[in-house]
Amino acid sequence: VIELGQPEHSILTTCAYCGVGCGFKAEMKGSTVVRMVPWKDGKANEGHSCIKGRFAWGYATHKDRMTKPMIRKAITDPWQEVSWEEALNYAASEFKRIQHKYGKDSVGGITSSRCTNEETYLVQKLVRAALGNNNVDTCARVCHSPTGYGLGQTFGTSAGTQTFKSVEHADVILVMGANPSDAHPVFASRMKKRLRQGAKLIVIDPRKIDLVSAPHVKAQHHLALKPGTNVAMITAMAHVVVTEKLYAADYVQERCDNKSFAEWSEFVSRPENSPEAFEAVTGVPAAEVRAAARTFASGPNSAIYYGLGVTEHAQGSTTVIGIANLAMACGMVGREGVGVNPLRGQNNVQGSCDMGSFPHELPGYRHISDSITRNQFDAAWGVHLDPEPGLRIPNMFDAALDGSFKALYCHGEDIAQSDPNTQHVSAALSAMECIVVQDIFLNETAKFAHVFLPGSSFLEKDGTFTNAERRISRVNQVMPPLAGYADWQTTLLFAKALGYEMHYDHPSQIMDEIAALTPSFHGVSYEKIEQFGSVQWPCNENTALAGTDIMHVDHFVRGKGRFLPTQYVASEEKITQRFPLLLTTGRILSQYNVGAQTRRTENNQWHDEDVLEIHPHDAQERGIETGMQVGIESRVGRTVMTAVVSERMQPGVVYTTFHFPESGANVITTENSDWATNCPEYKVTAVQVITVTHA
Ligand code: SF4
Numbered sequence: 001v002i003e004l005g006q007p008e009h010s011i012l013t014t015c016a017y018c019g020v021g022c023g024f025k026a027e028m029k030g031s032t033v034v035r036m037v038p039w040k041d042g043k044a045n046e047g048h049s050c051i052k053g054r055f056a057w058g059y060a061t062h063k064d065r066m067t068k069p070m071i072r073k074a075i076t077d078p079w080q081e082v083s084w085e086e087a088l089n090y091a092a093s094e095f096k097r098i099q100h101k102y103g104k105d106s107v108g109g110i111t112s113s114r115c116t117n118e119e120t121y122l123v124q125k126l127v128r129a130a131l132g133n134n135n136v137d138t139c140a141r142v143c144h145s146p147t148g149y150g151l152g153q154t155f156g157t158s159a160g161t162q163t164f165k166s167v168e169h170a171d172v173i174l175v176m177g178a179n180p181s182d183a184h185p186v187f188a189s190r191m192k193k194r195l196r197q198g199a200k201l202i203v204i205d206p207r208k209i210d211l212v213s214a215p216h217v218k219a220q221h222h223l224a225l226k227p228g229t230n231v232a233m234i235t236a237m238a239h240v241v242v243t244e245k246l247y248a249a250d251y252v253q254e255r256c257d258n259k260s261f262a263e264w265s266e267f268v269s270r271p272e273n274s275p276e277a278f279e280a281v282t283g284v285p286a287a288e289v290r291a292a293a294r295t296f297a298s299g300p301n302s303a304i305y306y307g308l309g310v311t312e313h314a315q316g317s318t319t320v321i322g323i324a325n326l327a328m329a330c331g332m333v334g335r336e337g338v339g340v341n342p343l344r345g346q347n348n349v350q351g352s353c354d355m356g357s358f359p360h361e362l363p364g365y366r367h368i369s370d371s372i373t374r375n376q377f378d379a380a381w382g383v384h385l386d387p388e389p390g391l392r393i394p395n396m397f398d399a400a401l402d403g404s405f406k407a408l409y410c411h412g413e414d415i416a417q418s419d420p421n422t423q424h425v426s427a428a429l430s431a432m433e434c435i436v437v438q439d440i441f442l443n444e445t446a447k448f449a450h451v452f453l454p455g456s457s458f459l460e461k462d463g464t465f466t467n468a469e470r471r472i473s474r475v476n477q478v479m480p481p482l483a484g485y486a487d488w489q490t491t492l493l494f495a496k497a498l499g500y501e502m503h504y505d506h507p508s509q510i511m512d513e514i515a516a517l518t519p520s521f522h523g524v525s526y527e528k529i530e531q532f533g534s535v536q537w538p539c540n541e542n543t544a545l546a547g548t549d550i551m552h553v554d555h556f557v558r559g560k561g562r563f564l565p566t567q568y569v570a571s572e573e574k575i576t577q578r579f580p581l582l583l584t585t586g587r588i589l590s591q592y593n594v595g596a597q598t599r600r601t602e603n604n605q606w607h608d609e610d611v612l613e614i615h616p617h618d619a620q621e622r623g624i625e626t627g628m629q630v631g632i633e634s635r636v637g638r639t640v641m642t643a644v645v646s647e648r649m650q651p652g653v654v655y656t657t658f659h660f661p662e663s664g665a666n667v668i669t670t671e672n673s674d675w676a677t678n679c680p681e682y683k684v685t686a687v688q689v690i691t692v693t694h695a
Helices: 051-055 084-102 117-131 145-154 164-169 185-196 230-243 249-255 258-269 275-282 286-298 316-329 349-354 371-381 393-402 422-431 487-497 507-517 526-532 616-622
Strands: 009-014 023-029 032-038 107-111 136-138 172-176 200-204 221-223 302-306 339-342 407-411 434-439 451-454 463-466 471-475 581-586 611-614 629-633 638-645 653-657 685-693
Touching: 009 471, 032 051, 084 107, 084 407, 084 434, 084 451, 084 487, 107 117, 107 393, 117 136, 117 349, 117 371, 117 407, 117 463, 117 487, 117 507, 145 316, 145 339, 164 185, 164 302, 172 185, 172 286, 200 286, 221 286, 230 258, 230 275, 230 286, 230 316, 249 258, 249 316, 258 316, 275 286, 286 302, 302 316, 316 339, 349 463, 371 507, 393 422, 407 487, 434 487, 463 507, 471 526, 611 616, 611 629, 616 638, 616 685
Parallel strands: 107 136, 107 407, 172 200, 172 302, 200 221, 302 339, 407 434, 434 451, 581 653, 611 638
Antiparallel strands: 009 023, 023 032, 463 471, 581 685, 611 653, 629 638, 629 685
């Protein structure tokens, strides 16, 4: 730890890592951060923190930070430092040239869930108003877009139903496809506290995650299913609930669409949807599934927490629907201690989705084809919005390879490392004529860029983040932007260079516009966030002043909760003689996503490479021991990692993280994606593992 001296004052802000959204006090000496102290009044963390938020903020002033705009005519040319004006004018002239030559739909933008709500809002506004199309997407496409679809279809809106505090009232906690100890540590502590008090735990995960055998916490049920079989599992549990008449008949009668329940219950009751019928598919004994379903249904308060192990599948949206079905059938939505809670990965996944950065939705999840909503934005923005949904991220790549998509504004997202099948992504980026990257580091995507606009870290700007419990918290600027402009200002300048001026002196004015145009945000303002510490949307004239802690209390957002059948379809990704193992991916406590931030901090000493976990049986068959270098090959690519032989894995399944560009886990992952949203199927890749060298 570097001793930076005694702090003179502190500034309240919000962690820029995961979706827990812990409040911190940045203790300052002049304009230098001395340390980050977890805020005891922060409602998401109540004075707690993890090693990312507490210690891994030094990347903000790392020597790799980029502070000068740069351009180059071709990606084989060296970068040239230029003025902001020259960089922005060059980028704008290229976008205009390309639209003139190839049409208005040949360009687009990608926003990031690491950026503030206000920045994300501005990027989608720039694309829609200045570029004139809806080709805007967010990196939530590759993580929680199935949550948007699944919860939208069943409940009527895409959001976790509870506050984190609600877990303190849960009697049964079902964790599916999530590893909170590593990915959401502060919330995991809260959950473990409740489990130590006696709440029952059901874990549905192919891997023995920490929760399965954490000290003084023991999962009553660990359903270690095969990767890719979530829908079979959740449908089998529903079969038990319906056929054994464990469902909450009165709740369903009163709160749900009865016709949809009748159709769904007939579907799940079929013999082919029983735990016995799915035993060979999931690999989990039917008796264990039946026991877990009975535990869940018996509650009395059962809460579901899920993560990317649910969404990043070819049937990610179907599993989200299945989770919502199960919760509604058992009457587990609409009060403390229950609910359906997507654990969002990045700090502002919830916010980036709320802000209308999907190609089919305006802020507040309103479809772009809805003329009443569009007319409001037309009037406010002085434009005529295109009613047609634009391109999703994978569609942009495909269109680039077809020759119809030629320019991209990529804001705070490293698609060349984080998106699946990096060979495909690289080919698409190479096919474009102008890529503008706005980022704090010269990331992997910048290797394909023609214009680089230096970004600002969370310490250098004002704004808000929205965490996984819909809590909107302030990000306060604690030091001046190293490059001269905060990201929101850069987006304004780019829009102006494109010929569309937006006028805001401060991000609070952007939030005022969001609040005016978005019904679920009507009551949100910086003043109110300051008054209450944070507010939770929906926050408007129909809610308490600080918003809504628990959703769907008297009725669902869509009115009656809707059940939908969840037909299991096996993944197209199958093991073969050549690729006999299934690879699944996840995160580790000390690192964060593609590692661009944490790798540049002392956190790197805890975990300085991606390793491959393999079951002893599979390791022995291949002569692999812990510490050996192994080659991992799928049908799309090959990489090398260090092996760790581990009983956490089940035979036939291997696991790695994706924090390091050197090992490039996404070199191996494939183009398969969720049927409804195109969220990549990161969690299921058929691979072979072979020995390369001894360590
Ligand atoms: Fe930051 Fe998440 Fe850790 Fe809280 S739990 S300090 S939000 S990384």
